[in-house]
Amino acid sequence: THDNSVLMYYVTRIVQDDIDFYADFELIPLDSFFLRTYEISEMSVLGWRRLGADILVKLEAEFPGDKMRVRWRLFDTVRQQQFARGMVEKQKGNWRVMGHEISNDIVHTLTGEDGIFLTKIVYAREVKDGKELFIADYDGANEKQLTFTGSINISPSFSPTKDEVYFTSYMRGDPQLFKVNINTLEIVQIANFPGIVAAPAVSPDGDKIACVLSKDGNSEIYVLDTKGRVIKRLTRHSAIDTAPSWSPDGRLIAFSSDRAGSPQIYLMDSDGLNVRRLTFQGSYNDSPIWSSRADRITFVSRTKHGRFDLASIDTSGYDYRILTELGMNENPHFSPDGKHIVFSSSRLGPQDIFTMDITGRNQRRLTRSGKCSNPDWGPIK
Numbered sequence: 001t002h003d004n005s006v007l008m009y010y011v012t013r014i015v016q017d018d019i020d021f022y023a024d025f026e027l028i029p030l031d032s033f034f035l036r037t038y039e040i041s042e043m044s045v046l047g048w049r050r051l052g053a054d055i056l057v058k059l060e061a062e063f064p065g066d067k068m069r070v071r072w073r074l075f076d077t078v079r080q081q082q083f084a085r086g087m088v089e090k091q092k093g094n095w096r097v098m099g100h101e102i103s104n105d106i107v108h109t110l111t112g113e114d115g116i117f118l119t120k121i122v123y124a125r126e127v128k129d130g131k132e133l134f135i136a137d138y139d140g141a142n143e144k145q146l147t148f149t150g151s152i153n154i155s156p157s158f159s160p161t162k163d164e165v166y167f168t169s170y171m172r173g174d175p176q177l178f179k180v181n182i183n184t185l186e187i188v189q190i191a192n193f194p195g196i197v198a199a200p201a202v203s204p205d206g207d208k209i210a211c212v213l214s215k216d217g218n219s220e221i222y223v224l225d226t227k228g229r230v231i232k233r234l235t236r237h238s239a240i241d242t243a244p245s246w247s248p249d250g251r252l253i254a255f256s257s258d259r260a261g262s263p264q265i266y267l268m269d270s271d272g273l274n275v276r277r278l279t280f281q282g283s284y285n286d287s288p289i290w291s292s293r294a295d296r297i298t299f300v301s302r303t304k305h306g307r308f309d310l311a312s313i314d315t316s317g318y319d320y321r322i323l324t325e326l327g328m329n330e331n332p333h334f335s336p337d338g339k340h341i342v343f344s345s346s347r348l349g350p351q352d353i354f355t356m357d358i359t360g361r362n363q364r365r366l367t368r369s370g371k372c373s374n375p376d377w378g379p380i381k
Contacts, residue, residue, distance in 0.1 A: 004068075007095050008061045011070060014099025015059065015106075017139065018117045021364075022107060023339040023357040028053040049077035057106060068092045072102050074109065084109045096141065116337050120182070120378040122146065122156045122165050123344075123353050126371035133167060135182055138335075138377070140353075140366040146180050147187065153178075155199055158378040161206030165376075166190065168198050177211060177228060191228035201244050210234070210244035210253055221255055223270075234272035246270070247290050254278070254288035254297055265299055267315070279313060281320045287331060291358065292338025298323070298358070300330050310343055312358075323360035331373055334358075336380045342366070344373040 020027040028051050030043065048056045056075040061068060067089055074084040086105045090098045097118065104115030122135045133146040133153050147153050151171035158165055159179075166179045175198055177191035191197050195214035202209055208231060209224045221234045221244045235241040239259035246253055253270050256263050265279040265288045279285040284302035291298070294315065301311035303322055310323045310332050327347025334341055338358070345354050350370030356363040366375075 004061070004063045007063075007068060007092060008059070008070075010095050011061070011068075011099045011102070012059055014096060015057065015072075015103050018100060018103035018115075019057070019106065021139070021340075021355075021362070022103075022115075023359075023362070024111065045075050045077050045080045049080075053077050055110070059102070063092070066092055068095065068098065070098060070102060072106065074106065096137075100137075113337060114380045116335050116340070116380060119336060119380055120158075121342055121353070121366065121375055122158065122182075122378065123367070123372050123375040124154050124156065125367075125369060125373075130170075133165065133180065134372075135165075136366070138355075143367075146182060146185060148185075149187070154374050156374060156376050157200045157202050157209075158376050159202050159206050160204060160379045166200045166202055166209060168196075168200065177209070177224075189228075190226070191224060199243050201246055203246050204248055204250045210246060212242050212244070221253070221272075232272065234268065234270075235275075243287050245288050245290055247294050248292055249294065252290075252294075254290060256286040256288060256299075265297060265313075278315070278317050279320075280317070282311070285311070289332050289334055289341075292334060292336075296358075298332050298334070298341060300332065310341065310360075321360075323356070323358075324363075331375055333376050335377045340377075342375045342377050344375060 019025050045056055056077055058073045060071045069089040071087045073082050075082050088098050088101045100117035103117045107115035119138045120135050124131045125134050129150045131152045133156050134143055135146050136143040149171045153167050153169045156165045156167040163182045164179045168175045169178045175196045177197040177200055178187055178189050180187045193213050193215040198212040200209050200211040212219050213222045219240045219242055221241050223231045225231055237259050239257050241255055241257045243256040244253050251270055252267055254267050257266050262283050263286045265285050266277050268275040282301045286300045288297045288299040296312050296314055298312045300308055303309045308328045310329050312321045327345045329343055329345045332341050332343045340355055342355050344351050351373050353366040353372045353375045354363055
C-alpha cells in the first residue's frame with residue numbers, strides 16, 4: 001500500500017542519514033547525470049562501483065500484519081558479491097528505531113564496533129521560568145522534557161550504567177546535586193552541602209561523581225559516591241578548580257584551574273596526586289573532556305578575536321589544534337564511540353546544540369529552538 005511504501009522511504013532515509021553521519025563512512029549520492037548518460041533505470045552493483053562506492057546497502061521490506069520486516073544486505077562492489085545480511089522486525093510505528101537498528105548492525109558488521117544511532121543526548125534549554133533539561137535522540141528527533149522544576153537546571157551528566165542523569169539545580173536555593181530518571185522523570189536530591197555543588201561528572205564505572213564543592217570556602221574538586229557522600233577531596237588550592245572530567249579508564253581526571261593566573265587545563269591522578277599543567281597556549285582554557293582512546297583532550301579555548309572555540313591537544317601537551325571557527329562554542333562532550341563531539345554554539349544567533357566529527361568536520365545543527373546549552377551524550381545501551 002501507499003502507507004507501506006512511505007514507511008519504507010522513512011526507514012531508508014534514516015539509514016542513509018545515519019551512515020552519512022558516521023565519521024568513518026562517506027555516503028555516495030546517486031548521480032542523475034550518470035543515470036541519464038548511460039540510460040540506466042536502476043543502478044547495478046557495477047554501476048555503484050563506477051560512482052566510487054566500495055559497499056552497497058540494499059533494503060527489502062515485508063509487512064506481515066501490523067509489523068514491518070526489513071532485510072538488509074551488503075555487497076562488495078569490487079567482487080560484485082553479497083558478503084553480509086541481516087533482518088530487523090518491529091511494529092510499524094517503530095520505523096525510526098528500526099532504521100537506527102539497521103544502521104547499528106551495518107556499523108558493527110563493517111567495523112566490529114557498536115553503533116551510536118540509538119543513543120540519546122541531554123541538554124539544558126531556557127524556558128519561561130528558568131532552565132529545564134531536555135533529552136533527544138542522537139539526531140535531535142523525539143525531543144522530550146525531563147525536568148519541570150520551574151528553576152535553573154544545568155550541567156547534566158549521564159550515568160553510564162543506569163537510565164539516570166545527574167545535574168546541578170537551583171530548585172532549593174543554592175546549586176545542589178540531583179538526579180532524574182529518564183523513564184519515570186522522578187527527581188532525587190543526591191547531595192546537600194553549604195555553598196555550591198557544581199559540574200558533576202560520573203565516573204566510567206558509574207560508581208562515583210567528581211564535582212565542585214565550595215563548602216570549605218573555595219571551589220575545590222571532590223569525589224562523591226552515588227549517595228552524595230564525600231569519598232575524597234582531590235584539590236587543595238586557593239585558586240578556582242572546576243570542570244572535572246574522568247579519563248576512560250577512570251585513573252585520571254582533567255580539570256580547569258586559574259592557579260597560573262588564567263584558566264588552564266590540568267591533569268591529576270584520580271586520587272588527587274601528581275597534578276600537572278597540560279595547556280600553555282591561549283589565555284583561557286576550560287571544560288576539558290577525554291577522547292575514548294585517552295590520547296587527546298578537547299576543551300574550550302579563547303582564541304584570537306576573543307572568540308570561544310573548541311580546541312584539542314595531545315595528553316602529552318603537544319599538537320594543539322583549533323576545531324571550530326564560527327560563533328561562541330562551549331560545553332563539548334564526546335559520543336560514546338569517541339568519533340563525534342556534541343557542543344553548544346551561537347554561530348547562527350541564539351545558542352543551539354551542534355555535533356561534529358572529532359577532526360572538526362561535518363558540523364551539524366541538532367536543535368533549532370535557541371537558548372540550548374550544556375549537552376551530554378549518553379552511553380550505548
